[in-house]
Amino acid sequence: MAERQLHLNVNMLNAGFYGSAWRAAASEPDAFLTAAHYVKTARIAERGTFDAVFLADVPALSDRPEYRPFHALEPTLLLTAVAAATENIGLIATASTTYNEPYNIARRFATLDLVSGGRSGWNVVTTADAAASRNFGFDNVTAHATRYERAAEFTEVVTALWDSWEDDALVGDKASGQFLDLSKVHSIQHSGRHFSVKGPLNLPRSPQGHPVVVQAGGSEDGRELAARHAEAIFSVALTIEEGVSFSADIRRRAARYGRRPEAIVTLPGLATVIGSTDEEARRREDRLWSLIPGDYSLVRVAGIFKVDPANLDLDRPLPDAIELPVDGSQTFFRAMYDTARRDGLTVRQLLRKLGGGTGHRVIVGSPVEVADDIEAWFHAGAADGFNLMPDVLPDGLEIFVDEVVPILRKRGIFRHAYEGSTLRDHLGLAMPVNRNGARRIAS
Amino acid sequence: MAERQLHLNVNMLNAGFYGSAWRAAASEPDAFLTAAHYVKTARIAERGTFDAVFLADVPALSDRPEYRPFHALEPTLLLTAVAAATENIGLIATASTTYNEPYNIARRFATLDLVSGGRSGWNVVTTADAAASRNFGFDNVTAHATRYERAAEFTEVVTALWDSWEDDALVGDKASGQFLDLSKVHSIQHSGRHFSVKGPLNLPRSPQGHPVVVQAGGSEDGRELAARHAEAIFSVALTIEEGVSFSADIRRRAARYGRRPEAIVTLPGLATVIGSTDEEARRREDRLWSLIPGDYSLVRVAGIFKVDPANLDLDRPLPDAIELPVDGSQTFFRAMYDTARRDGLTVRQLLRKLGGGTGHRVIVGSPVEVADDIEAWFHAGAADGFNLMPDVLPDGLEIFVDEVVPILRKRGIFRHAYEGSTLRDHLGLAMPVNRNGARRIAS
Missing domain, CATH: 3.20.20.30 (Luciferase-like domain)
Structure with missing residues (x-):
């Protein structure tokens, strides 16, 4: 090929x-x-x-x-x-x-x-x-x-x-009785x-x-x-x-x-x-989205950005004051954050765009x-x-x-x-x- | 029953x-x-x-x-x-x-x-x-x-x-959207x-x-x-x-x-x-025993009792001076040692009795x-x-x-x-x- x-x-x-x-x-x-x-x-x-x-x-x-x-x-x-x-x-x-x-x-x-x-x-x-x-x-x-x-x-x-093993270390020779050639198996001494x-x-x-x-x-x-x-x-x-x-x-x-x-x-x-x-794909996505409880979305976003869920509004953008966590799954968080900022998304729109909350x-x-x-x-x-x-x-x-x-x-x-x-x-x-x-x- | x-x-x-x-x-x-x-x-x-x-x-x-x-x-x-x-x-x-x-x-x-x-x-x-x-x-x-x-x-x-889980903690209720009842899942705080x-x-x-x-x-x-x-x-x-x-x-x-x-x-x-x-069982055991290399027996016994193989003779009893290891798989070693002493076995006889060297x-x-x-x-x-x-x-x-x-x-x-x-x-x-x-x- x-x-x-x-x-x-x-x-x-x-x-x-x-x-x-x-x-x-x-x-x-x-x-x-x-x-x-x-x-x-x-x-x-x-x-x-x-x-x-x-x-x-x-x-x-x-x-x-x-x-x-x-x-x-x-x-x-x-x-x-x-x-x-x-x-x-x-x-x-x-x-x-x-x-x-x-x-x-x-x-x-x-x-x-x-x-x-x-x-x-x-x-x-x-x-x-x-x-x-x-x-x-x-x-x-x-x-x-x-x-x-x-x-x-x-x-x-x-x-x-x-x-640690050479590729021909295992002998398994029934006639001689040699099973393993130890000279071909090596300590790593790390x-x-x-x-x-x-x-x-x-x-x-x-x-x-x-x-x-x-x-x-x-x-x-x-x-x-x-x-x-x-x-x-x-x-x-x-x-x-x-x-x-x-x-x-x-x-x-x-x-x-x-x-x-x-x-x-x-x-x-x-x-x-x-x-x-x-159209069928969009209907499928509608159906799946409708089955995600609203509070799940809220606690998930709040958990990722380490804010109180009470301070998030699903129908408004992410608060300005949000700071990205300095540790954790940084790659995902940053991608979510950048997407929301770039496209001016509300929390709800961000979540939906990410299929209920994965970062991919x-x-x-x-x-x-x-x-x-x-x-x-x-x-x-x-x-x-x-x-x-x-x-x-x-x-x-x-x-x-x-x-x-x-x-x-x-x-x-x-x-x-x-x-x-x-x-x-x-x-x-x-x-x-x-x-x-x-x-x-x-x- | x-x-x-x-x-x-x-x-x-x-x-x-x-x-x-x-x-x-x-x-x-x-x-x-x-x-x-x-x-x-x-x-x-x-x-x-x-x-x-x-x-x-x-x-x-x-x-x-x-x-x-x-x-x-x-x-x-x-x-x-x-x-x-x-x-x-x-x-x-x-x-x-x-x-x-x-x-x-x-x-x-x-x-x-x-x-x-x-x-x-x-x-x-x-x-x-x-x-x-x-x-x-x-x-x-x-x-x-x-x-x-x-x-x-x-x-x-x-x-x-x-x-840590109560037996009915997993709910999986598609209608309500509740998946797990977290009140029935417990930290152990050990x-x-x-x-x-x-x-x-x-x-x-x-x-x-x-x-x-x-x-x-x-x-x-x-x-x-x-x-x-x-x-x-x-x-x-x-x-x-x-x-x-x-x-x-x-x-x-x-x-x-x-x-x-x-x-x-x-x-x-x-x-x-x-x-x-x-008779067939004894022939089977003869055959398996004949396939065990003599030096395998020697190094195995020497390894267990932590003695130099050069100081062991397959056709004599275990040396008097042997000390049981103070650590390691004590149970097996003791059983082997006691058997050899009790029955007055040579090293070879001991090994054969134990089927080539397991302690059972x-x-x-x-x-x-x-x-x-x-x-x-x-x-x-x-x-x-x-x-x-x-x-x-x-x-x-x-x-x-x-x-x-x-x-x-x-x-x-x-x-x-x-x-x-x-x-x-x-x-x-x-x-x-x-x-x-x-x-x-x-x-």
């Missing part, structure tokens, strides 16, 4: 990105507590030859659980269940570097990578959530810079552990500011070398981490210009670490509300409109593909797969069938060189 | 307990790196109406990996794959309290419990392995007493998190010597209330932890007398914590080498001999059942299920079919009372 190809990932955000997705006719409110819901969604994505499915995560009860499904089942376990029920699709799980130990994370993702035949990815997050910090012995969120410093060292340790880890890992490398490293933060520290380590990035971009500028910035930074531009795939978030016609771009339209939008971003260099967030799952994904994917294929920018078996194959990423004497040839 | 019934668990120890299991004709050396191997084994156990399958664990490359398969794939992920491929059988995974955070462990086991419909169990270990300690920032193994103090507090926190955890957990209770707590240590501290928290115990007993005495001791201790005797199921380890006749009791015999042995222990009160360790997996388990289980059923001491759907149902354990206002009735 000579032409540059689009990459598609689906964010399996419980009932769907729309705040009221769980109230849609097709939804079962407790589906987010079953593996079956995610298996069903992943199988639809696999039918659509998506690169991967993705699970975000926060290790705490958060996200206004009185109003909508929340992060519950642990992602690495859940994707192991999905791996067993799928053949080709990539499996990207989120795990926090602030509230885990690198040996455990290296091992869990290596496990998922082996049992899936080389389909796993690790979305590295530092977890800005305050409730999470209180579940792990802290009174407050660790400062941004400290979290990212730890994350950088954590990622170094994890990737070193993934490389001793740093945050961690001291001897290694080696207790698992060999997988068919894709090691899990794909994914990153999602858009802050200065987040971009540096991505430039150094990320092979795929879930970014936030509300306009083509932002997308182009973000990609250029990341590639510039990556070059400083000696990395080539094609070593990083950038996937902005794109929330979708799709109907067979533009939302498109409401027919399959052709959605395909046009995707193609325009792709050709402008604003995206290598998208991290899709269908309004309702699996329903909204099914519409995308059945009605948008065929258009993208006809236009020659998206695969008709899987051409490889690993997540790296799908994303067009090279096999990582094993720092301990690789035998494999980079593909 | 009025009669007291036997409980059977199978330890899915990679290729099988026998050191040379991976060299047996039916074995694939790298099967231990696939989910399929464990799924196949679990399905055979389920056909035999076993209570549960079990995975031991060490977060390090240990166990003499140059000679045999080792702990590799992470148990909670692996059992999630097994859950997807089975219907009834319980799923017990090991996780260390020394190298994890309680919120993460509470969540992973609650996840496994929910996706399996209430079939999970957590084997609480403190991890005495020195290599493991060096993967988590320590130069040496944390002292025994400190590990157990942390384990006790860890287990308190985990069980409190499992109870503040102790080792942990500070606010909670609540981000998952509801499962159909069995919460995962079954399992414990395996036989030391003084281990017994106290078991008496306070364990609902099932994997014990070590080489004679009926030891089994009876262990059970009595645990029940005496448990009574001091206000617990009833039937709240704890004791399952001694039992390694099996089974043939259709006694080994029985070599025909199906009737094995069934007689099990029944004798069961009726003597030396065991509520067994943690079986077949010589070769899944082969040795298949023989047990096809030839021993029918005898146990005919004798009226083992179920013909599952009578419930949760691990608690199988083990005859009551639904745990929810400390936050249970609505469910204990079964």
